[in-house]
Structure formats: C-alpha cells, structure tokens
Amino acid sequence: xxxxxxxxxxxxxxxxxxxxxxxxxxxxxxxxxxxxxxxxxxxxxxxxxxxxxxxxxxxxxxxxxxxxxxxxxxxxxxxxxxxxxxxxxxxxxxxxxxxxxxxxxxxxxxxxxxxxxxxxxxxxxxxxxxxxxxxxxxxxxxxxxxxxxxxxxxxxxxxxxxxxxxxxxxxxxxxxxxxxxxxxxxxxxxxxxxxxxxxxxxxxxxxxxxxxxxxxxxxxxxxxxxxxxxxxxxxxxxxxxxxxxxxxxxxxxxxxxxxxxxxxxxxxxxxxxxxxxxxxxxxxxxxxxxxxxxxxxxxxxxxxxxxxxxxxxxxxxxxxxxxxxxxxxxxxxxxxxxxxxxxxxxxxxxxxxxxxxxxxxxxxxxxxxxxxxxxxxxxxxxxxxxxxxxxxxxxxxxxxxxxxxxxxxxxxxxxxxxxxxxxxxxxxxxxxxxxxxxxxxxxxxxxxxxxxxxxxxxxxxxxxxxxxxxxxxxxxxxxxxxxxxxxxxxxxxxxxxxxxxxxxxxxxxxxxxx
Numbered sequence: 044x045x046x047x048x049x050x051x052x053x054x055x056x057x058x059x060x061x062x063x064x065x066x067x068x069x070x071x072x073x074x075x076x077x078x079x080x081x082x083x084x085x086x087x088x089x090x091x092x093x094x095x096x097x098x099x100x101x102x103x104x105x106x107x108x109x110x111x112x113x114x115x116x117x118x119x120x121x122x123x124x125x126x127x128x129x130x131x132x133x134x135x136x137x138x139x140x141x142x143x144x145x146x147x148x149x150x151x152x153x154x155x156x157x158x159x160x161x162x163x164x165x166x167x168x169x170x171x172x173x174x175x176x177x178x179x180x181x182x183x184x185x186x187x188x189x190x191x192x193x194x195x196x197x198x199x200x201x202x203x204x205x206x207x208x209x210x211x212x213x214x215x216x217x218x219x220x221x222x223x224x225x226x227x228x229x230x231x232x233x234x235x236x237x238x239x240x241x242x243x244x245x246x247x248x249x250x251x252x253x254x255x256x257x258x259x260x261x262x263x264x265x266x267x268x269x270x271x272x273x274x275x276x277x278x279x280x281x282x283x284x285x286x287x288x289x290x291x292x293x294x295x296x297x298x299x300x301x302x303x304x305x306x307x308x309x310x311x312x313x314x315x316x317x318x319x320x321x322x323x324x325x326x327x328x329x330x331x332x333x334x335x336x337x338x339x340x341x342x343x344x345x346x347x348x349x350x351x352x353x354x355x356x357x358x359x360x361x362x363x364x365x366x367x368x369x370x371x372x373x374x375x376x377x378x379x380x381x382x383x384x385x386x387x388x389x390x391x392x393x394x395x396x397x398x399x400x401x402x403x404x405x406x407x408x409x410x411x412x413x414x415x416x417x418x419x420x421x422x423x424x425x426x427x428x429x430x431x432x433x434x435x436x437x438x439x440x441x442x443x444x445x446x447x448x449x450x451x452x453x454x455x456x457x458x459x460x461x462x463x464x465x466x467x468x469x470x471x472x473x474x475x476x477x478x479x480x481x482x483x484x485x486x487x488x489x490x491x492x493x494x495x496x497x498x499x500x501x502x503x504x505x506x507x508x509x510x511x512x513x514x515x516x517x518x519x520x521x522x523x524x525x526x527x528x529x530x531x532x533x534x535x536x537x538x539x540x541x542x543x544x545x546x547x548x549x550x551x552x553x554x555x556x557x
Contacts, residue, residue: 055080056102070112071121073104074130081133082262092255096141105154108134113161124169128185131162135192136258139199140251151200159203162193199251 055076058069084092099105108130117127138158141150166189173182197203330338424434483492497504517525 055104059102059104059107066111066115067120070115070130071126073108073112074126074133077133078129081136082266093140096137099137100141100150100154105134105137106157109154109158109161113165124172124182124185127165128188131165131189131192134158135162135196138196140248140255151202155196155200155203159193159196159207162189162196163207165189166193 055073058064058072058076064072080095084095112130113127113134115127117124120126135158138155166186169182169186169189173186197207327335327338424437428434478495482488482496
C-alpha cells in the first residue's frame with residue numbers, strides 16, 4: 044500500500060480501538076473512513092485492494108464490523124438503518140477477493156460464519172420493522188440490499204450456504220415433528236457441497252476483479268455526476284436564499300407601513316381634538332360672561348347623557364343576549380314537545396282499530412257508463428236466458444239486494460258515527476278525570492283553575508247549577524225538616540229518588556240519546 048493508505052489505515056485502526064467514543068457514535072465515523080479509503084483504492088491496482096482487505100482482516104476491523112457494529116440498535120445511530128445497510132455492503136465486499144497469506148483457517152472458519160450470521164440477523168430485524176411499520180418502503184429497500192450482500196458473499200464462498208442452512212434449519216424446524224427429514228436434508232447438504240479447498244478460491248478472482256472495476260467505474264460516474272450537478276445545487280440554494288431575504292424585506296416593509304399608518308391616525312386624532320378645543324374656546328369667548336356657566340353645565344349634561352346612553356346600550360345588549368339564549372331554549376323545548384306529541388298521536392292512530400269508510404261505489408263510473416253496462420247486461424241476459432230464475436225473479440232479487448245493501452250502509456254509517464262519538468266522550472271523560480286528580484286544593488286554587496273545570500256542554504252546566512242551588516236551599520232549611528233518613532230533598536227534585544231518571548239524563552247527555 045501507499046503511504047497515504049497506510050496513514051488512513053492507521054487512523055481507522057485507532058478509531059476502532061478507541062474506547063472513549065460510544066459505539067453508536069463510532070459506527071458513522073468508521074463507515075465514512077471505509078468509504079473514503081475504498082473510493083481511493085478501487086481505482087488503483089487490484090493487488091493493492093486485496094492487500095488492503097487483508098490488512099482490514101489482520102487488524103480486526105472486519106471482526107469489529109461483523110461482531111459489534113452490525114449488532115447495535117440502529118434506532119439510536121446517526122443515519123439509522125441506512126448506515127447499517129451501507130456497512131453490510133462494504134463488509135460483504137471486503138470479505139470477497141481477500142489476498143490471504145497463511146491464516147485462511149481463521150478467515151473461513153471464524154470470520155465468514157460470523158459475517159453471515161450478522162447479515163442474516165440484520166435482514167431479519169429489517170423485515171420485522173417493515174412488517175411492524177405497516178410496510179415502510181425504505182425498510183423493504185434496505186432488506187433487499189442486505190440480502191443482495193448475503194448473495195454476493197455466498198457466491199464467492201459456497202461452503203457458507205451449507206453452514207447457514209444447517210444453522211437455520213436446526214434452529215427453526217427441529218422439535219416440530221419431522222426431525223428425521225431435517226437430519227436427512229442436512230446430510231444431503233454435507234454430501235453434495237464439499238468443503239472449500241485452496242484451489243477453488245482461484246477462479247472467482249476474475250469475477251471479483253471485474254466487480255471491483257465495475258464498482259470503481261460506477262463510483263467515479265456518481266462522483267462526476269455530483270460534481271456536475273453541484274452548480275445547479277448552488278444556484279438553487281442562492282435562489283432560495285434570495286427569495287427568503289426578499290420575503291423578510293417585504294414583511295419588514297409591511298410592518299413599517301402599518302406603524303406609519305398608526306402614527307398618522309394618532310396625529311389626525313390629536314389635530315382634530317385640538318381644533319375642537321380651539322373652536323370651543325372661540326365659542327366661549329363669544330358668549331356673555333353670565334351664560335358661560337350655563338353653557339358648561341349644558342356640555343356636562345350632554346356628556347353625562349352620552350355616557351349613560353353608551354352604558355345602557357351595553358347593558359341592553361348584554362341582557363338581550365341572555366334573553367336570546369332563554370328564548371332559544373324555549374323554542375327548542377316547544378319543538379321537542381311538538382315532535383313528541385306528533386309521535387304519540389301517530390302511535391295512538393296506529394293502535395286504534397281501523398275505521399271502515401262507507402262504500403261510495405266504483406271510481407270513475409259515470410251515468411253514461413252505467414247505462415252502457417246496464418244495456419250490455421240486459422243483452423247478455425236476453426241472449427242467455429237462465430233456466431233456473433226468470434227475468435222477473437232476477438229483477439226482484441236485484442232490488443232486494445240493493446235494499447239490503449242500502450240498509451247495511453245506512454246502519455253502518457250510523458254505527459260509525461256512534462262509535463266515533465263514544466270514543467270522543469271517553470276521551471273527554473278521561474281528560475276530566477285527569478284534571479280532577481291533578482286539581483289543586485281549595486286553599487291554593489285560583490280563578491284560572493276554576494275556569495278549567497267549567498263544562499262546555501250547556502245541559503251539563505244547567506244540571507250542575509240546578510244541583511248547586513238545591514244544595515244551597517237545603518242548607519237554609521231548619522233542622523227539624525232535615526230529620527228522617529238523612530236525604531236532602533227540595534221542591535225541584537222530589538222525583539229524584541224515584542226510578543233512575545237522573546242516571547238516564549246523564550246517559551243521554553254523554554251518549555247523545557233522546
């Protein structure tokens with residue numbers, strides 16, 4: 044290696060061996076130095092690149108990356124799992140095409156299995172986070188890159204596939220009921236894939252060198268593209284800076300204008316106040332001395348009136364807002380009550396027995412149509428005379444049927460009216476009973492409460508007035524006229540205890556009978 048590469052390698056070793064830096068802070072620095080060194084050495088000789096990879100293994104940098112760096116919690120590392128993905132790609136690339144000296148056993152038996160386990164563990168963590176995070180696209184992308192690094196490593200070292208499958212199969216599928224199949228598969232893997240020998244590592248070198256050349260060309264292309272796009276980025280940065288500075292200048296100018304406008308308003312108000320006071324002084328100079336005090340009192344009175352007007356307006360607006368809220372609540376209660384009453388009315392209508400409407404005949408049947416139908420019936424009867432019933436008998440039967448139908452309809456209409464009247468009286472009686480049950484006591488009764496118990500029926504009111512007068516007259520009778528069976532009698536009601544005339548009268552009042 045060159046002197047610069049040796050110095051960089053020494054700095055990398057010192058960074059890995061340092062214990063003053065936390066592992067979460069050390070990993071981004073190690074990754075940055077590795078990328079810098081590989082970008083410089085990849086354009087040089089392949090032998091120097093292999094020697095550098097060998098130095099990384101001999102100084103324990105690859106062991107650090109595989110055993111420590113890839114097993115950290117990258118949620119706390121700068122760059123997150125993107126840093127872990129880049130480190131995995133560099134680690135797999137450094138494990139391929141290593142120019143080993145005599146320590147091949149440690150490289151194949153210790154380092155490569157550790158690298159494989161670390162890469163598979165990182166891939167498992169990425170997949171778990173992708174599934175737990177509702178399919179984050181960057182986690183799936185990182186997982187594909189890590190699995191690509193694993194495939195690159197397994198292509199160069201075929202014996203790792205056997206060891207990796209053996210560990211995964213033994214750890215995941217043993218103890219599930221088919222251990223014999225697992226053992227047979229492991230034996231088959233050991234038999235078909237022989238252990239690597241020294242001469243088997245010679246043929247992938249050309250592929251590795253070709254891959255290194257391709258990577259170097261790709262990295263140089265990316266670098267040239269970034270350098271080419273750098274002026275555009277600078278122009279975009281300058282443009283955004285100028286736009287931000289222009290917006291700040293516009294905001295500052297708007298603030299200055301607002302402040303200037305406020306100062307102008309204040310000056311105008313002061314000038315108007317000064318002019319008003321000057322006019323007031325001029326008016327006072329024109330007034331006689333005896334009217335100055337009267338004028339000042341009038342001014343004070345007008346000022347007091349203005350203050351009172353403003354205060355009363357404020358108070359009324361506040362009270363109006365309170366009354367408005369109360370009115371809104373009252374209207375809401377009225378709407379709720381109206382809705383509930385309509386609902387109860389519909390429920391009562393649904394529960395009530397269906398009323399049969401009187402038969403009005405077929406719709407659309409006019410006199411001309413009726414005459415036409417009658418003529419067709421007569422023609423049909425004339426063409427097809429009946430052997431059972433004669434024409435006169437049919438007409439007589441038809442007349443009887445029409446009479447019975449008319450009688451039925453008339454009686455049904457009267458019955459329907461009586462049924463409706465009965466239901467109305469029952470509803471009125473139920474209402475009166477509820478009023479009587481909820482009536483207040485005589486000590487707290489008012490005129491309005493008394494008006495509620497007045498009947499709208501004139502016969503009922505007359506009978507009640509007659510009974511009341513009879514009770515009053517009976518109360519004025521002497522005590523010796525009240526001896527006997529204890530019944531109160533009066534001249535107007537001597538026949539009240541004979542038959543049930545009173546009950547008959549009340550029945551006629553409520554049921555509409557004569």
